[in-house]
Amino acid sequence: MNVLIFTDVNGVIGFGRYAGSYRVATELRKAGYSTQVIEFLADLSLKDIESIADKFIDENTLFVSFSTTLLIKNTDKRSLERLDRSKQNRYSGHLPQNDEFVEEMFAVFRRKNQKIKIVLGGGRTDNTSLEGVDYWFWGMSDTSVVALAKHLKYGEPLKTIDGLVGKVIRAEDYPYHDFDNANIKWEDNDYIFENEHLPIEIARGCIYRCIFCANPLHKKVGEYVRTVDSIREEMLYNYEKFKTTGYMFCDDTFNDTHKKVKDLHKMITSLPFQIEWTGYGRADVIHAHPEQREMLLETGLKAILIGIETFGTIASKGVGKGLDPELMKETLYYIHEAWKGKVVITGSFIVGLPGESEESIWKTVEWLQREDCPIDDVMFSPLNIRASTYNPNAPLSKIARNPAKYGYTITGPTLGRGISTEGPQWENEFMDKNRAETITRKIQEVFHKENPIADWAVYSRLRSIGYSSEELLNTQKKDILYDANKKRRDMYHSYMNKLLS
Numbered sequence: 001m002n003v004l005i006f007t008d009v010n011g012v013i014g015f016g017r018y019a020g021s022y023r024v025a026t027e028l029r030k031a032g033y034s035t036q037v038i039e040f041l042a043d044l045s046l047k048d049i050e051s052i053a054d055k056f057i058d059e060n061t062l063f064v065s066f067s068t069t070l071l072i073k074n075t076d077k078r079s080l081e082r083l084d085r086s087k088q089n090r091y092s093g094h095l096p097q098n099d100e101f102v103e104e105m106f107a108v109f110r111r112k113n114q115k116i117k118i119v120l121g122g123g124r125t126d127n128t129s130l131e132g133v134d135y136w137f138w139g140m141s142d143t144s145v146v147a148l149a150k151h152l153k154y155g156e157p158l159k160t161i162d163g164l165v166g167k168v169i170r171a172e173d174y175p176y177h178d179f180d181n182a183n184i185k186w187e188d189n190d191y192i193f194e195n196e197h198l199p200i201e202i203a204r205g206c207i208y209r210c211i212f213c214a215n216p217l218h219k220k221v222g223e224y225v226r227t228v229d230s231i232r233e234e235m236l237y238n239y240e241k242f243k244t245t246g247y248m249f250c251d252d253t254f255n256d257t258h259k260k261v262k263d264l265h266k267m268i269t270s271l272p273f274q275i276e277w278t279g280y281g282r283a284d285v286i287h288a289h290p291e292q293r294e295m296l297l298e299t300g301l302k303a304i305l306i307g308i309e310t311f312g313t314i315a316s317k318g319v320g321k322g323l324d325p326e327l328m329k330e331t332l333y334y335i336h337e338a339w340k341g342k343v344v345i346t347g348s349f350i351v352g353l354p355g356e357s358e359e360s361i362w363k364t365v366e367w368l369q370r371e372d373c374p375i376d377d378v379m380f381s382p383l384n385i386r387a388s389t390y391n392p393n394a395p396l397s398k399i400a401r402n403p404a405k406y407g408y409t410i411t412g413p414t415l416g417r418g419i420s421t422e423g424p425q426w427e428n429e430f431m432d433k434n435r436a437e438t439i440t441r442k443i444q445e446v447f448h449k450e451n452p453i454a455d456w457a458v459y460s461r462l463r464s465i466g467y468s469s470e471e472l473l474n475t476q477k478k479d480i481l482y483d484a485n486k487k488r489r490d491m492y493h494s495y496m497n498k499l500l501s
């Protein structure tokens, strides 16, 4: 095998694949490099690693890579609540396992082929400090991954800069110009499970500029959106090959332009099968184009995250969400009227935004607890001001670029060591980061028992391990945890059997 890509989304209930690993696998395979993606990284023992190395590493192997974006420090608690996940993330290294494991894992690979390179890509590569790594990818690697393969196989030149350890390959040296057709071509050796929901890229980056958001790709309208034909082709291929009808839409704001929604609605409703999907959307665009409510429903939307961030009047003005709090609430009622019992709406909120007091936050909580509240599920997070890292182009929010302008003082060290996105302690006129975290925990306790299981982040992951849509829309987390973890464990064994057979 020419290339191995280890990947996982660990610490979350259910099973779902990370698109990025398979996107680069598609490019490598297209360029003629045999590529094996290996799931369940966090579950693998050193014995598993040896078996994998025995089967896949030989003199033709060029590199072994790790897709780091959605990895957190290893934990047995697959039910990790979001706050616990952030905390776990804060203390994580680059990979889920501890240093001794990682060192031995790299050694296992090199014992099979001394020349192979160890490569890390994805969202946790800004800090290039992990011993044993030869190459780091910064930014999108759709093009650079093939350049690396060519360099290692044919000695073609490769543009790099020095990392703390190893070399860095930067996206700006290898831009990707074919996003219109950025498909994932799933292969037999990806071992897709029966009825599995798959990730599919619709668009990359975001056209908005919310002040707290460190989106790595703030783009212009129309940039980095795939053509409808290429998405249709991918869905048809997946259906024919794997009977796929469930998707995790990879798109930071699916409904950002009305034209996009209209075009995709037309295409999806004309497919010879009905899909279901989960993703991200904005309520202000539904307010501007109310017909999107029905259109999204008709395309098969099942669970969505809507970033609301705050109902505080002063705070909402500067945040970038585009709607007055009362209009936002009205829009949510409007949406819920048609989506009730069919689509799980998760509203996300931030504690610690500029101009928002504790009192204002608790008023929001009161509204969210009302019997007639149109939001099914809430997610609160303390404001994170990401610190700059070794990578000068690492994404930073507007607040992080100029904390003082937004009323923040940075008061403590960076907790995430530049590996995770966890930023330093901060303070504003109303609270500091610790207080924001305490408030967030208190709020999560209020909603903990009531939150439905099938939010936008786990609906597809649970569908993939065998629950029906009806089961999920009527189930709470606590009722499913044990059974879901057992089902996932069985999938892991079945996957490993296929991988190593």
Ligand code: SF4
Pocket: 206, 207, 208, 209, 210, 213, 214, 215, 252, 253, 307, 320
């Ligand atoms: S918070 Fe969402 S809508 Fe706002 S910039 Fe970030 S990705 Fe875009």
